[in-house]
Amino acid sequence: MGTPYMISYDLHAPGQRYSDVKEVIDNFGGAYIKILESTWLVNNNLTPDEMSDRLKVVFDSNDSLFITKISRPYQGLLQEHQWEFIREHIYPNNGF
Incomplete structure (x- = not known):
């Protein structure tokens, strides 16, 4: 079982490679759901550093990531x- 994380970012001009960001998150493995315009919840076995390193490849130098x-x-x-997905896949087996 993985660990639940929130990923939030701002993509600024000129790149704004939203589809590339989604593709990177798709390849993390585990579960993921986009809950807000630039906010995802994920549950996987990667560390924040590993996720950040993978995302940096598709970010411009003026983009932000947390x-x-x-x-x-x-x-x-x-x-x-979205709540159903969160209960079932982001926080599975927690009795809630």
Whole structure:
């Protein structure tokens, strides 16, 4: 079982390679869901450094990135299908 992380970023002009960022996250392995415009929740076996190193390849020098481990409690305004995915794949087997 992996570790839950939040990945948040700002892509500034000129590149804005959103599809490349998604492809890198797709290749992390584990589970992932885009919950906000530039925010993903992931559950995988990589460290923040490993994820950052992979993402830097598709980032421009003026882009921003933040990756952090996440834990309960959490709250927000998301769609029900997003909450279901979070419960089942980001925080599996936790009795919630």
